Amino acid sequence: MTARETRDTRKLVDLEELVAWAIRDQKAHRDNTALHAVESAAHMSMRSRRGGRADGYAFAGGWGMDSCARIAAIGNIGTRIDGGGPTRGVAPRMHPDAEEVTTAMGRLPWRQRGLIIEFGSIGEAPPWSNGKQRLVRVPVSEIIRGPLRHKVLAEWVGVMTRFQFANWRRARGLPIVDRYGRSIVTDDVGIEFRYLEDGQRQAKVKHCPLQFDPSDEWIERTNGVYATWHAGMTALLDSMAGLALKDHRISGFAAQAEPWL
Structure with missing residues (x-):
């Protein structure tokens, strides 16, 4: 053979x-x-x-x-x-x-x-x-309607009052008005503030929670x-x-x- x-x-x-x-x-x-x-x-x-x-x-x-x-x-x-x-x-x-x-x-x-x-x-x-992951925004539930498809959380954070902020700038030799004479110590547009009973001021801060993907x-x-x-x-x-x-x-x-x- x-x-x-x-x-x-x-x-x-x-x-x-x-x-x-x-x-x-x-x-x-x-x-x-x-x-x-x-x-x-x-x-x-x-x-x-x-x-x-x-x-x-x-x-x-x-x-x-x-x-x-x-x-x-x-x-x-x-x-x-x-x-x-x-x-x-x-x-x-x-x-x-x-x-x-x-x-x-x-x-x-x-x-x-x-x-x-x-x-x-x-x-x-x-x-x-x-095992590679990336941070992504946490999505909202599918049953929730609306154009925003990720969660947005808000919390109140303590901030200085305008008077405290003015004193803070003065103590450091910083001006409280710009070159046109307009006050620098003003509230930022679009930010929501509230005052507590003890006179402290808080600002409402929003943020998007993140998670690892894939989990x-x-x-x-x-x-x-x-x-x-x-x-x-x-x-x-x-x-x-x-x-x-x-x-x-x-x-x-x-x-x-x-x-x-």
């Missing part, structure tokens, strides 16, 4: 690409949607070609073509039966490599499996945050989702190690565990 004849012609793919192909293109994660619990266990027994026990029921290694589980399995993969077409979006011919992916996924914790399916269906990794909670939650997804994909890679896929070879899993670092 020549080297050309022994050359592996299977497609070399990253695990993330293989999962996206199996979930988004092959819809392999929907392969068991038509089966009941007992039928699904029988279906898995037939697929693995060995006896098994699931939910307390034992199954033999082979099943008759007239069994309910076999009929459900045939219908579930989309084979044309009595005029029926593809079942629930499952491809008429499920690729065996896609089945291997979802079989291995079935051994993962539900949270990891759910995230792999969610992001595999769009062919992307989960978003993550590098610390959002960053922690987003990176937590990514970490769970990455852990699931790593476990999936380990679970599929040694499998002889038909048309694919897994080159590895290139996504970083903590890209924000």
Whole structure:
């Protein structure tokens, strides 16, 4: 046998690409949607070609073509039966490599499996945050009408009276009138003042409260989702190690565990 004849012609793919192909293109994660619990266990027994026990029921290694589980399995993969077409979006011919992916996924914790399916269906990794934040104005509630879409807070701040301000300028040798003889000691236009019972004066000062965007909670939650997804994909890679896929070879899993670092 020549080297050309022994050359592996299977497609070399990253695990993330293989999962996206199996979930988004092959819809392999929907392969068991038509089966009941007992039928699904029988279906898995037939697929693995060995006896098994699931939910307390034992199954033999082979099943008759007239069994309910076999009929459900045939219908579930989309084979044309009595005029029926593809079942629930499952491809008429499920690729065996896609089945291997979802079989291995079935051994993962539900949270990891759910995230792999969610992001595999769009062919992307989960978003993550590098922790960078910026200060933005705090928005108002969506039920509040009006053109102003951020909060404005006001508070009373103690300020000098005009008499106190004039004395303060005199003590420092500063004029209290400009070169045209107009008094400098006047209230600023647009500022609201009030006097307290003890004669102290206060000015109403408005400001916009600020907050960090994105928030610390959002960053922690987003990176937590990514970490769970990455852990699931790593476990999936380990679970599929040694499998002889038909048309694919897994080159590895290139996504970083903590890209924000």
